Amino acid sequence: MNKEFEKDVVSCLNILLNGGxxxxxxxxxxxxxxxxxxEAAVQKIIELKNRPSNKSFVVLVDSRERLKQYVKEVEENMLQYLQTVQKPTTVVYENAIGLAPGAVAADFSIAIRMCNDEFCSEIIRKLDKPLLSTSANKSGEHTPRIFKEISDAIKEGxxxxxxxxxxxxxxxxxxxIVKWEKGILNVLRE
Incomplete structure (x- = not known):
C-alpha cells in the first residue's frame, strides 16, 4: 500500500467513527x-443529496461473513452466482438486520454488494462495519463517472x-442490480 492510500484509510476511519x-x-x-x-450519518447523506427519505441505499461489505451479519437469510445459490459475474453486482436481499433504519427500504429489504475494491475493503475491515454507498451527486442529477465530474457542492458537503x-x-x-426471489434470478439493472 502506498502512503496516500494508508493516510486516506486512517482519515476515513477517524471520520466514520465520529459519525461523519x-x-x-x-x-x-x-x-x-x-x-x-x-442513523445520524445516514441522515446527513440524505440531506446532502436532497434524496427522498423513503429511497434505500446500497451497502458495501467485504466478505460473506459480514454479509450474513446484516441479512437474515442468504441463499447459497446467490453466493454461487456472484462468483460467476464479471461486473460488480449488487443484490437486493429481504429482511435486513442491524443497519440504520434510513439505509433500509420500507419493506426491510437492502441492496448489498460484496465489494472487491482494495480501498473499500480495507476501510470496512478496519471499521468492522459495512459502508453505506450512494453515488456522489444530488438526487436526480447525472451520476459522476470520474472524480472531476463531482460537483463542488458535494465535495464541500x-x-x-x-x-x-x-x-x-x-x-x-x-x-x-439483481434480486433472488424464490430461486429465480431477476435482473433489475444490467
Missing part, C-alpha cells in the same frame, strides 16, 4: 459513504474527500 460522511472511490463510481449502522484515485481517468459505471 466521506467522498470515496468504490469498485464502481465515486460514492458518498458513512457507517451503514449509524462531506467531512472528508479521499485523495486516492482522484486522478484516475477510467470511466466507471454503476453496478448491476
Amino acid at each position: 460522511i466521506i467522498l470515496y472511490p468504490t469498485d464502481t463510481v465515486w460514492g458518498l459513504g458513512c457507517d451503514a449502522t449509524d 462531506v467531512d472528508y474527500v479521499v485523495k486516492y484515485r482522484q486522478n484516475d481517468e477510467r470511466i466507471a459505471s454503476p453496478s448491476a
Whole structure:
C-alpha cells in the first residue's frame, strides 16, 4: 500500500467513527459513504443529496461473513452466482438486520454488494462495519463517472474527500442490480 492510500484509510476511519460522511472511490463510481449502522450519518447523506427519505441505499461489505451479519437469510445459490459475474453486482436481499433504519427500504429489504475494491475493503475491515454507498451527486442529477465530474457542492458537503484515485481517468459505471426471489434470478439493472 502506498502512503496516500494508508493516510486516506486512517482519515476515513477517524471520520466514520465520529459519525461523519466521506467522498470515496468504490469498485464502481465515486460514492458518498458513512457507517451503514449509524442513523445520524445516514441522515446527513440524505440531506446532502436532497434524496427522498423513503429511497434505500446500497451497502458495501467485504466478505460473506459480514454479509450474513446484516441479512437474515442468504441463499447459497446467490453466493454461487456472484462468483460467476464479471461486473460488480449488487443484490437486493429481504429482511435486513442491524443497519440504520434510513439505509433500509420500507419493506426491510437492502441492496448489498460484496465489494472487491482494495480501498473499500480495507476501510470496512478496519471499521468492522459495512459502508453505506450512494453515488456522489444530488438526487436526480447525472451520476459522476470520474472524480472531476463531482460537483463542488458535494465535495464541500462531506467531512472528508479521499485523495486516492482522484486522478484516475477510467470511466466507471454503476453496478448491476439483481434480486433472488424464490430461486429465480431477476435482473433489475444490467
